[in-house]
Amino acid sequence: SAVISQKPSRDICQRGTSLTIQCQVDSQVTMMFWYRQQPGQSLTLIATANQGSEATYESGFVIDKFPISRPNLTFSTLTVSNMSPEDSSIYLCSVVSGGRYGYTFGSGTRLTVV
């Protein structure tokens, strides 16, 4: 299965600022997924990022708040914009592993907004 390098692993940010999270995959993949896990909550899909097209956002998530780039088949970024304490979460990228394995996840970014 694919190996994903995600960074930063954690950050503490001031409210009103933005943070960009990067994910690098060791193989070419068509789709990359961005998830958020708020404390005590499910892994919630933010958006699906396809190379060469705009990301598809789930209900409750908008491009202005979570702009996504997908410049090639191995890389994607998620920006959390104009942050507030409610954005404090773990953010994860993932790709389809294929077959019975479902998804492969990055190691996650633990974001704390103060």
Place this chain on the structure above:
Amino acid sequence: DQQVKQNSPSLSVQEGRISILNCDYTNSMFDYFLWYKKYPAEGPTFLISISSIKDKNEDGRFTVFLNKSAKHLSLHIVPSQPGDSAVYFCAASSNNNDMRFGAGTRLTVKP
């Protein structure tokens, strides 16, 4: 709309005993179910899966049971080991590109 639910946020068992983690789902279109394991500071990793055409899948100490009529699945770990202590996520999909996750259950296995 939470389509996959793990109602127990935590579970504590003694080493050597059986751990049973439960998961319920609401969408009858789900046809593939997975369990992921997550250690602190790491992303979830695949543990075991089951197709809706089966009711049991076993892999070593891990067995997943699926009860389609009840829309319920469970993960059994026997015997439990301290290294099994982690957060376990249940997931379900109707195709590999649309996966829904539960909130996770934190398992603690005490020596």
